[in-house]
Amino acid sequence: MPAVKPYERDYFRNPETYTYEYFYNNVLNTNKNTVAEALGIADEELLTYYNLKLDPDNNRFFFRLDPYNKRNYQELEYFTFTNLQNVIKERIDDTISDKILDDISQFNYALIFLNQSFSNTETTYLFKKISNIISLDYSVIRDVLGRFPLNSLFFSIDLFAVLNANKKLYDFFDKLLLPESQLKYLANKPFMHLNMWPHQIMALEEWLKADKKGILEMATATGKTVIGLAAISHLAQFNDNLRVLVLTHSRAILNQWRREAIDKLGIVADPDLDYNSSLFREGNFRIEFNTLQTVYKYPHLYETDLLIVDEVHHGAGKEYREALNVPCKWKMGLSATITGKGEGKNVLYSHIGKTCFKFGLSDACKKGVIPEFKLFIHKTYLAPIEDREFKDISKKIINMFDYINSTSSKRIRELSEGKFSRFDSISDFISLVKKCNYNGKRIPEEWLKLQGLIFKRRPIIHKSSPKIENAIKLAKNVGSKKKCVLFAMNIDTCENIYKALNGDINAYIVHSDLNERQKENSMREFRNCSEGVLIAPKILDEGIDIPDADVGINVSSAKTELQLVQRMGRILRKSPGKKPIFHHFVALPHTFIDSEDSFSYLNDLAWIYDITTKMGIDAQMYDPNNPEILKLEKQSEKFAYDYYFKNKKIISNDFGTINMRYIVQSISEEPKQKLIDLLDGIHGFISDSMWLKLLREAHEKQNIHENIKMVDLPNHRWLLIISGRNPRKLKEFLESYE
Structure with a gap:
């Protein structure tokens, strides 16, 4: 006789309490609960039911309705979708027909099946790879993942909406319906899901033309690692048994390579392990990481197919050059520059191959990859629609x-x-x-x-722009004298800003609801004007030629990638002797929840500081002394500080895990020691500007280009926050982790 399931004992005693009518009247009734509360309960019950359908022999499920009476769950689905119609209408600019509701239901069920068959990590990587295949910017999916858990109905509806808005819904859906074996293969296959920059594509092509041998000389912050990963992805498409060895002189750099490989190639592995843990998948595909200092002793023991040597100039030294004799088919060397004409360069050329591609600092600046402009950060409030x-x-x-x-x-x-x-x-x-x-x-x-x-609150935040009154005031002032490009959150925000500006200054608008002639006219008029504002939600994705401008304003509350700043560098005018200006708005809700909003707000700031320090851009606060904002910022920092010292890490749906050990270990030994020495002379709290000055001074020997202050240290601002801006505690952190 089969074992009685957890809910069945109660069901046999009180079967009437397991009907939809009872559940509605006593639990869901929206006279007793808000719609949001009722939907939270209904979503959980439906998820349990869907899981049972996918795994009927599993006894771990606990039900509030009789799962063998299909009508119960049909009624619950109807209740859920009926009450979600207002949410759907807000997210989907379409008539809510039976077909739309049916499509959402099928889409939701496909995602439930995915979550039942794949780990969350596999599902995330699968989404990244499908996005790449269907030419969709993955950031739109990443934003949804930051708002809702993968297995919730709210996630399904929000994802359905953003895919529909980007006209990629059915392309994405078709891929989800592939056989499980194909989805599993795609999820686990190393596959580059990042759109490369033209100079990166050219670099890879030149290396392939050179018989897959040679050195790529590329300036800092131009994406050398991405090219190495792209080479791995390219070769893995033709060889399931590909073996790769990444060599360099620094353990910190190897740990970064390992994390980047997991992220960019979609390899299912723990990113928090160090470089000693190889990456592999079914079959013999493997990426290994090692130091020149280890491999040079017995290079023949490390035979591989593809050898990648980062900071390859270190391999020219007499002690470590033997490491370049690793038996392999293909070789790639990466370095900011290969200097000199003597023995060292000849050693590298004879072991790795000659330089097959160069992309220097001046090239990067000309192409806007390393833009030269001032960046102002505006701290403001969100303007929730309701x-x-x-x-x-x-x-x-x-x-x-x-x-x-x-x-x-x-x-x-x-x-x-x-x-x-x-x-x-x-x-x-x-x-x-x-x-x-x-x-x-x-x-x-x-x-x-x-x-x-x-779940009800999060989409209100994410669909809201920072308070646009400030942006409109700024645009009126700037747009009366210069050419300005303004990035808005969505089409409605674009239209509202356009109405507020038009008549006072030259205002132009471009978005997907306009026809081609309207967009072309707006772009032509903006191109020919001497001052004015061009407003758009996704101007860089419109596939049209972008006119130059003097000023950029970003009021989109959704986080954009580093590419936004790089792309802005392409748009903004590069007049001799003049740096264009970029205004970036970072916002927090007026009605603040410490345990929800503190981490998100601090991470928004940490993210923009990561970008600016990596690219050597000076970021300045536009209104650094706003007392209300300063109060909430101090409140957020204290909450994060207290939370970290209790839990030893910070975990958020928005940005993953923050762990001090990994941040400290990513700092090379010499800059770390210099930073420790500098902190000895600091008394009192460390401001943001002082922290950036300390970081740049500690890394100055690594910056070979005069007047360029690049520091590539992800999450460095969290180091400051979690130490409480206290130099003594910051020094203790730096000394604690080797």
Whole structure:
């Protein structure tokens, strides 16, 4: 006799409580709960049902409805989709027909199947690779992943909406419907899912023409690593058994290579392990990482197919040049520059091959890859579209979060298997709910209500622009004297800004709702004017020639890639002796939730500082003394500081894991020691500008180009925040991790 499942004992005693009617009247009834709370509960129950359909022999599921009465779940689906119509209307600019609802249901079920068959990591990499295949900018999917868990109905609807808006829905859907074996192969196959820059494509082509041997001389921050990974991707398409060895002199650089390979090639592996852990997939494909100092002793033991030597000029030294004798078919050397004409250069040429491609600093500046301009950061507030609703939801989240923490410590400890008895952040809460769902543990109803409120609030934030009054005021001032390109969040925001500007100054607008003639006219008029503002949500993706400009303004609240700044460098005018200006808005909600918004806001700032320090751009605060913003920023930093010292890491749905050990270990030994020495002379708190000055001074020997202050140290601002801006604690961190 089969074992009785967890929910069946209660079902046999009280079958009437497992009907949809009972569930609606006693749980979902929107007279008792908000729509968001009811949807949070309904979403969880539907997910449990879908999981049962995919895995009918699994006994871990706990149901609130009779799962063998299909009508119960048809009614629940109808309730969910009916109440989600307002959400769908906001996200999908289309008539909500039965076909749309049916398409969303099928799309959701396809994603549920995907989540049942693949790990979250595999699913994420699969999304990246499908995006590349169908020519979709992956950032639109990444933004959705930052808002909702993969297995929620809210995620399905938001993803459906953004794919539909980008006219890629059915291309994406078709790939999801491939046989599981093909999806599994695609998810695990090393595959470059990044759109390369023209100079990177040219570099790879020149290396391939040179019989897959030779040195690429490329300036810092021009993407040398990407070319090496692209070579791996290219060769792996023809050889499932490809073996790769990456060599360099620095362990920190090798760890970075390993993380980049995982991210850019979509290899399922733990990015937090160090370079001693090889990357591999089914078959004999393998990427190994090692130092010149180790390999030079016995190079014949490290036979490989492709040898990549980063910072290859270090291999010219008499001690380490033997490492270049590793037996291999193909060789690639990477370096900012190969100097001199003597023995060292001859050694490199004889072992790796001659220089087959050069892309120097002047080339990078001319092409806008390393743009030369000033960047101002504007700290402002978001302008939520439904402000009253937003404030009400925020207040309910704070109250319910506090209530759960104060009344459910025993339940939290039980469900977290003794790891903690209260939630320190919203991310902790979401992670535990997700884990409970996967393991078939019953989730308290209040928790599901809170989850529904959180999911309702997030899209309001993400579809909101930073307060555009400031941007409009700035654009009026600048646009009356110069040519300016303004990036907005969406078409509606574009139209609102256009209406506010038109009549006062020359204003032009370009977006996908306009026909080709209208777009061409706007672009032509802007190209021919001497001053004015061009407004667009995705001007760089319109596939049209972009006129030059003097000023760029970005008021899109969605995070854009490093490519935004690089592309802006192509657009902005490079007049002799004059640096163009780029204004970037970083926003936070007026109704602030410490445990939800602190990490996101701080990471927005950390992200833009990563970009500017890597590219040697000076970032300045536009209004550094706004008292209200400063208060919330200090509040955010204190929350992050306290959280880290309790949990030893920061985990967020928005940006992954922040761990001090990995940030410190990514600093090369000489700059790290110099930074420690510099901190000895610092007293009092460290400001942002002082921190950047210290970083650049510590790395000055690594910058071979005069007046270029590039520092490639991801997440470096978190180092400052988590040390509490205290030089003594910062020094302790630097000395603690080798």
